[in-house]
Amino acid sequence: MSSTTNEVELEQYDTTSQTISIADRLPELSNEAIVDASEDEHVEWAQGMLQHYSPGSIHEMSSSGITLQIISEDTARCISIYNHGHCLFMLRMLIQTFEHADLTLELDPHTVLRPYEAPEEQEQEQEHVTPQAASSNDFAIEVV
Numbered sequence: 263m264s265s266t267t268n269e270v271e272l273e274q275y276d277t278t279s280q281t282i283s284i285a286d287r288l289p290e291l292s293n294e295a296i297v298d299a300s301e302d303e304h305v306e307w308a309q310g311m312l313q314h315y316s317p318g319s320i321h322e323m324s325s326s327g328i329t330l331q332i333i334s335e336d337t338a339r340c341i342s343i344y345n346h347g348h349c350l351f352m353l354r355m356l357i358q359t360f361e362h363a364d365l366t367l368e369l370d371p372h373t374v375l376r377p378y379e380a381p382e383e384q385e386q387e388q389e390h391v392t393p394q395a396a397s398s399n400d401f402a403i404e405v406v
Contacts, residue, residue, distance in 0.1 A: 283370040284343065288354040299358035308359050312338060326352035327378070330367075339368040346378040 291299070311321060315332040322329050327349035329342045343349050360367040
């Protein structure tokens with residue numbers, strides 16, 4: 263294989279994975295989703311979260327696959343998100359909530375796009391792990 267072919271392959275890889283911003287990956291919201299994200303309860307949650315944590319604190323939104331870092335009482339930074347449609351949709355909803363509340367949610371270039379692994383794949387991997395033999399020093403609960 264020539265060096266020119268390798269350079270072209272590397273350029274293609276770089277342009278597809280490195281230069282697409284997180285913001286460019288986010289879906290458009292329907293009018294219904296915009297209204298939902300702008301509801302008072304969501305705005306109050308965002309404001310309360312930012313006021314609750316001190317700067318530098320991490321807020322894990324595990325059901326949405328989003329990890330935030332608190333910057334100030336009016337700014338958070340998305341530091342990671344799973345590469346999955348639901349997670350990207352939830353991030354777009356969160357951005358809408360922040361905008362409606364006059365808060366700032368920073369994305370690029372701070373956000374790391376994490377590979378998504380389906381739960382079934384995780385379970386299959388765990389099945390292949392051999393458990394360690396129990397020692398006599400291990401604590402055990404007797405089931406009656």
